[in-house]
Amino acid sequence: MSNPILQVRDLRVYYYTERGPVKAVDQVSFDLDPSMRLGLVGESGCGKSTMAMGFMRLIRPPGRIQSGQILLDGVDLTRLSQEEMRQTRLRKIALIPQGAMNSLNPVMRVKDQIADGILDHGEALSAVMMRERIAEVLESVDLDPRVANMHPHELSGGMKQRVCVAIAISMRPKVVIADEPTSALDVVVQRQVMETIQRLQQEMGISVILIGHDMGLMAQSVERLVVMYAGRLVEISQVADLFHDPLHPYTQALISSLPTLRQKGVFRGIPGITPLLLNAPEGCLFYPRCPKPRDVCKDRTPLLQEVKPAHWVACHPYGGAA
Amino acid sequence: MRFFRYLRRNKRLAAGISILTFLFLFATLGRLIAPPANAYPLAVPANQVPSWKYPFGTDSQGRDLLATIVMGTYLTVRIGFLAGVIGLAVGTFLGFIAAYYGGVLDTIIRWVVDVLLTVPGLLVLVVIAAIVGRTLNPTSLSLILALLAWMGPTRTIRSQVLTMRERAFVRVARLSGENSLEIIFKELLPNLLPYLGASLVGAVTGAIFASLGLEQLGLGPMREPTLGMTIYWVQYYGAFVRGLWWWILEPISVIVLIFMGLFFLSSGLDEFANPRVRRVV
Amino acid sequence: MTAILELRNATKIYSSGLINKRVTVALDQVTFAIEGENPMITAIAGESGSGKTTMGMLMLGFLEPTDGHIFYDGRDLWKSSKEEWIRFRREVQAIFQDPFEVYNPFYKVDHVLTVPIEKFKLANSKQEARSKMEEALEAVGLRPGETLGRYPHQLSGGQRQRITVARALLLNPRVIIADEPVSMVDASLRATILESLRKLNREMHIPIMYITHDLATAYHICQNIIVLYRGSVAEAGDVDLIIREPQHPYTQLLVGSIPWPDPDRKWGAGQFMAKGEILGGYGHGCRFAPRCPVAMPVCREQQPPLYRTHGTRAAACYLYKDSPTLEGRDIGRVLNQ
Numbered sequence: 001m002s003n004p005i006l007q008v009r010d011l012r013v014y015y016y017t018e019r020g021p022v023k024a025v026d027q028v029s030f031d032l033d034p035s036m037r038l039g040l041v042g043e044s045g046c047g048k049s050t051m052a053m054g055f056m057r058l059i060r061p062p063g064r065i066q067s068g069q070i071l072l073d074g075v076d077l078t079r080l081s082q083e084e085m086r087q088t089r090l091r092k093i094a095l096i097p098q099g100a101m102n103s104l105n106p107v108m109r110v111k112d113q114i115a116d117g118i119l120d121h122g123e124a125l126s127a128v129m130m131r132e133r134i135a136e137v138l139e140s141v142d143l144d145p146r147v148a149n150m151h152p153h154e155l156s157g158g159m160k161q162r163v164c165v166a167i168a169i170s171m172r173p174k175v176v177i178a179d180e181p182t183s184a185l186d187v188v189v190q191r192q193v194m195e196t197i198q199r200l201q202q203e204m205g206i207s208v209i210l211i212g213h214d215m216g217l218m219a220q221s222v223e224r225l226v227v228m229y230a231g232r233l234v235e236i237s238q239v240a241d242l243f244h245d246p247l248h249p250y251t252q253a254l255i256s257s258l259p260t261l262r263q264k265g266v267f268r269g270i271p272g273i274t275p276l277l278l279n280a281p282e283g284c285l286f287y288p289r290c291p292k293p294r295d296v297c298k299d300r301t302p303l304l305q306e307v308k309p310a311h312w313v314a315c316h317p318y319g320g321a322a
Numbered sequence: 323m324r325f326f327r328y329l330r331r332n333k334r335l336a337a338g339i340s341i342l343t344f345l346f347l348f349a350t351l352g353r354l355i356a357p358p359a360n361a362y363p364l365a366v367p368a369n370q371v372p373s374w375k376y377p378f379g380t381d382s383q384g385r386d387l388l389a390t391i392v393m394g395t396y397l398t399v400r401i402g403f404l405a406g407v408i409g410l411a412v413g414t415f416l417g418f419i420a421a422y423y424g425g426v427l428d429t430i431i432r433w434v435v436d437v438l439l440t441v442p443g444l445l446v447l448v449v450i451a452a453i454v455g456r457t458l459n460p461t462s463l464s465l466i467l468a469l470l471a472w473m474g475p476t477r478t479i480r481s482q483v484l485t486m487r488e489r490a491f492v493r494v495a496r497l498s499g500e501n502s503l504e505i506i507f508k509e510l511l512p513n514l515l516p517y518l519g520a521s522l523v524g525a526v527t528g529a530i531f532a533s534l535g536l537e538q539l540g541l542g543p544m545r546e547p548t549l550g551m552t553i554y555w556v557q558y559y560g561a562f563v564r565g566l567w568w569w570i571l572e573p574i575s576v577i578v579l580i581f582m583g584l585f586f587l588s589s590g591l592d593e594f595a596n597p598r599v600r601r602v603v
Numbered sequence: 604m605t606a607i608l609e610l611r612n613a614t615k616i617y618s619s620g621l622i623n624k625r626v627t628v629a630l631d632q633v634t635f636a637i638e639g640e641n642p643m644i645t646a647i648a649g650e651s652g653s654g655k656t657t658m659g660m661l662m663l664g665f666l667e668p669t670d671g672h673i674f675y676d677g678r679d680l681w682k683s684s685k686e687e688w689i690r691f692r693r694e695v696q697a698i699f700q701d702p703f704e705v706y707n708p709f710y711k712v713d714h715v716l717t718v719p720i721e722k723f724k725l726a727n728s729k730q731e732a733r734s735k736m737e738e739a740l741e742a743v744g745l746r747p748g749e750t751l752g753r754y755p756h757q758l759s760g761g762q763r764q765r766i767t768v769a770r771a772l773l774l775n776p777r778v779i780i781a782d783e784p785v786s787m788v789d790a791s792l793r794a795t796i797l798e799s800l801r802k803l804n805r806e807m808h809i810p811i812m813y814i815t816h817d818l819a820t821a822y823h824i825c826q827n828i829i830v831l832y833r834g835s836v837a838e839a840g841d842v843d844l845i846i847r848e849p850q851h852p853y854t855q856l857l858v859g860s861i862p863w864p865d866p867d868r869k870w871g872a873g874q875f876m877a878k879g880e881i882l883g884g885y886g887h888g889c890r891f892a893p894r895c896p897v898a899m900p901v902c903r904e905q906q907p908p909l910y911r912t913h914g915t916r917a918a919a920c921y922l923y924k925d926s927p928t929l930e931g932r933d934i935g936r937v938l939n940q
Contacts, residue, residue, distance in 0.1 A: 499722030
């Protein structure tokens with residue numbers, strides 16, 4: 001088993017607001033193997049987008065990376081200078097942010113937008129080589145090379161999103177983070193985009209972190225899944241194992257609230273509301289909504305423990321002592 | 323209280339409000355020190371340098387310049403304000419109707435506005451003022467200026483209402499039984515208050531500017547001591563050549579202050595109305 | 604038994620441009636009726652551009668049909684009197700997709716509840732109004748103390764959407780059009796909101812039109828489904844039959860792309876045309892022909908009629924030309940009602 005391409009150790013990203021610190025990402029640790037598809041799932045506001053921005057060192061004040069390490073191929077991203085980090089982005093680690101397809105420059109042609117990223121990161125290509133690279137990249141996302149000369153508004157939603165994927169892989173990074181890449185797309189296009197990403201990942205050996213809140217999409221697209229709640233990780237496991245044997249009460253509730261083809265008409269919601277990340281208390285943050293809490297859960301924060309092979313959970317009943 | 327805290331952070335708005343408050347006090351309390359009657363010709367000895375008796379000096383027509391400037395500030399701002407308010411009211415009304423009802427009405431209003439906007443305003447004003455001639459007083463000047471002030475607000479309000487018209491909360495209001503008029507007044511209008519505020523400031527600024535332009539050409543209310551007329555008399559009596567520096571400096575300084583105040587107010591309101599520009603929540 | 608709301612050959616065509624007229628057919632001759640005796644939840648499913656939102660807007664009276672008619676209680680809606688329109692507005696309600704946009708940011712959330720109470724005279728006093736509001740909020744799982752008196756931005760998306768459902772409860776309409784009610788809500792909250800919709804249907808006997816592109820949730824709460832593709836009905840009928848055994852090639856594609864939260868049930872392999880995207884308009888013939896893996900020459904020449912392949916289903920595809928055509932293209936005949 002080769003070394004993980006990305007290792008996150010005790011990452012904390014806090015926002016210092018007037019009313020107190022908001023612990024958007026708290027004590028997060030996990031590994032990402034090379035050539036693997038990892039899913040990061042959680043409700044909105046749980047901190048997953050913040051984590052993605054944290055990996056790219058794009059957090060702006062009043063937020064900052066409080067502490068922790070992000071080791072990309074052995075290099076700690078938190079210790080790099082601004083210029084070094086800028087060179088690392090797109091070359092080694094790329095992000096497809098939420099709503100990327102709506103953020104394409106409406107007055108630039110697709111080929112110029114792709115070339116922009118490549119040139120900006122110091123790769124000097126001749127005009128001919130650049131054209132070839134662009135065609136190559138568009139082809140790899142299943143787009144007709146003629147798309148290069150078009151403007152974003154001439155493309156459909158799915159095509160625009162694939163252009164964003166193309167930009168992200170244009171320099172063959174080791175890790176690509178896709179934050180809700182299919183949220184505005186309908187099921188058919190969603191499947192197209194996800195299958196494209198999957199194929200790219202296998203062909204180019206890239207590791208993909210897929211961020212979202214749709215467990216269904218995760219079940220179809222990723223190999224390993226990380227569940228996040230209120231800024232903290234609560235469970236990590238291979239996807240099949242997670243769905244067959246969810247350990248954390250939150251994961252269990254999440255899975256049972258989803259419609260499947262097997263049982264029609266059975267719906268279970270999760271009572272209560274998501275906690276505010278402002279001035280988060282000690283102890284397990286899921287405690288107020290947990291169906292089977294214990295006393296220790298109120299006071300002591302549970303830590304991630306490997307309870308089964310490759311299956312981690314942060315929950316006191318499984319022995320997650322703080 | 324929250325308002326004052328906000329003011330501390332939005333420095334432009336604070337600056338604008340301070341300057342305009344100062345001018346307001348100047349114009350109102352100033353009357354107690356310098357009786358308005360002295361702002362008219364032959365009230366006091368002419369061409370006096372500023373002294374204890376006449377802190378602002380006097381002009382060649384025998385007006386006490388302190389009284390003149392105090393009255394002038396009041397009159398000029400009043401002219402601009404009245405013109406701006408009337409222009410805004412008409413513009414808002416037309417803008418709403420055009421956007422909400424659409425169709426032929428919208429096309430007509432839009433066409434009229436677009437055509438009139440291309441007409442050089444100053445020329446129109448000059449012609450009208452020349453026709454009205456001696457009977458011109460500050461109020462009628464306001465009305466004339468309002469003729470030019472309504473077009474800008476019509477466009478702004480129209481485009482705002484067009485975007486808001488399709489929003490879901492308008493649909494919900496219709497499903498809740500509100501009729502078109504109620505939707506305009508109860509749902510759309512409150513959301514437009516920031517734009518109305520900004521348009522008002524813009525309209526007032528434009529009207530004051532236009533009034534100054536007309537007056538210093540000699541087409542304003544000749545007897546009244548408005549700031550623009552003062553500048554006219556400055557030119558007429560050759561104050562530059564004769565070295566009557568106080569007479570030149572005073573109206574100009576006040577005019578600069580007025581525009582600065584309005585500018586900061588507009589800039590501050592802009593930040594307030596646009597949540598993305600707002601640097602603090 | 605007259606239907607409550609009926610579409611007869613309802614068509615909506617948009618044309619733009621003065622010289623080079625470009626015509627977009629948003630909805631093409633759809634006929635069906637919503638009955639009240641046995642109220643059902645019917646899904647209107649399709650991707651963006653399918654015409655499902657257009658159909659919803661036509662049913663709500665926000666759009667006038669270019670051709671065809673909308674009947675409410677037997678009367679042509681667009682020829683109705685002002686009183687009849689007021690009654691229509693009160694009795695046909697909607698739940699919209701965006702939980703933030705439905706609120707006027709200037710007012711507290713109570714506004715969406717108090718206005719209809721006042722305009723439709725649903726309460727005789729302020730106390731009665733207040734207690735009705737509280738009752739409705741509690742029925743959707745909200746605490747009135749935590750929600751009333753707040754501004755929209757102070758509440759979460761899930762809370763805001765639940766208030767919209769409470770509003771529908773409060774108004775006790777005869778029909779509800781729900782346009783993607785849970786697509787902008789977190790997965791974990793969807794169950795709660797969908798349960799409330801089911802309650803509206805079962806306990807208060809209100810037929811619901813559930814407009815969506817998410818077939819998974821449609822399968823769960825609906826009894827009927829109408830699948831639209833680019834303005835035409837591709838398939839319609841009983842939801843169990845259609846999702847388990849889709850007949851129209853487009854429905855097969857749609858059902859095969861549903862991301863079921865079940866790692867053992869992955870997306871179907873093959874039968875996919877990633878490159879077949881058409882950017883321009885369409886010619887004559889079946890709208891799906893350019894993308895269809897089993898298209899025949901006849902498909903490109905003329906649009907297929909709806910063939911009734913079963914008592915409770917119909918598909919618009921020449922593959923089923925041996926079945927009888929659906930009389931009057933009336934989808935209502937194949938829906939459970």
